[in-house]
Amino acid sequence: MSHSPVDRQDAVGGGKRTTDRGIETSHLPFNIRALVFVRERGIIVLWLLLLLFFAIWDHPYFASVANGLLILQAAALTAVYAAGVGIGAISGALDLSVPGVAALAGVVTGKLITLGQPVWLALLAGLLIGVVAGLVNGFITLRGLNPLVVTIGTLSVMSGLAAVVSGGYTIPGLDELTFMGTARYFGIPVHVYLVALLYVVGTVFLTKTRDGIRLVAVGGNPEAVRRLGINSPRYQLLGFVITGCCSALAGLMTAALVTEASPQASPASIFQALTAVALAGVSLGGGRGSLPKVLVGAIILATIGDGLTIAGVQPYWATVTTGVLMITALVIDRLLTQIISDRLVEVGSMSTHVKDGKG
Secondary structure, eight states: OOSSSOOOOOHHHHHHOOTTTTTTTGGSHHHHHHHHHHHHHHHHHHHHHHHHHHHTTTTSSSSSSSHHHHHHHHHHHHHHHHHHHHHHTTTTOOOOOOHHHHHHHHHHHHHHHHOOOHHHHHHHHHHHHHHHHHHHHHHHHHHTOOOOHHHHHHHHHHHHHHHHHHHOOOOOGGGGGGGTTEEEETEEEHHHHHHHHHHHHHHHHHSSHHHHHHHHHHEEEEEEEHHHHOOHHHHHHHHHHHHHHHHHHHHHHHHHHHTBOOOOOOHHHHHHHHHHHHHHTTOOSSSSSOHHHHHHHHHHHHHHHHHHTTTTTOTTHHHHHHHHHHHHHHHHHHHHHHHHHHHHHHHHHHHHEEEEEEO
């Protein structure tokens, strides 16, 4: 897969901002720099505008510390799902089995706890479900099958297995998991800390480690990376495993928050995750994306839901708004990428002509 000739540092972080044609962003014409800014930082501007809008519309209830914590709490689960989907997409391993993996991880953990097994062992078993799901998705996809079809099939299998393990019923009474659910430290819910830790570790991995940078590169162009002697299938497989682990973690956090595990795979979770990823400008084809912006995308969705609820708007309008945002984000990103690419080609051609003229 190829990606646009726009700032490869967006994917791997750090360093000077340069295009893939070796032109520093600071030396580009103002109109191109403005377009790049909109594509890279537009999500931050959108979030700030939403905060201002709801602060005025829902005054004085929206703009408060207590409501801010509610927004972060509401964004937590979506953020975990989105982290997995985002990293998977960046690596070229878009995975739609997320809800099924979360459901199976939750019920397996809940079942083991009700059978008297240690909590740490039950949690480890739940996370291992995510690893296994990622390996299965990866191995099958690397045989040349369409990853969307494969992961939809895995979603069905995982959902069915969750029902088998739980007997089709919710597993209640998981009070042992409150330490990672409703517990609070310094007034902040523990799952907010878990999300922050996940995103810090994920961002450092993608931008500061050799394996993370290679994973991003494989998502951009696996064939080119393979020619450099890097085992690209290994990193594609890693992308699926990371997505599976994040999905399992989301399932465990859900069980901890409600102290029960449900075998029902919620399709809304993958929809919300994909919307957050799209808002963040992550390339679903791989090779480009920023994990912190994925987090902002998840917070934006929670902000919209919270603001509309305070205003007394029917909840289904939040769903409508989310769908519109997702489509709009994809269209705008596509248009901006194409426009920037065309402008860079023009700049490159002009530079070549100038050099030739001097020669």
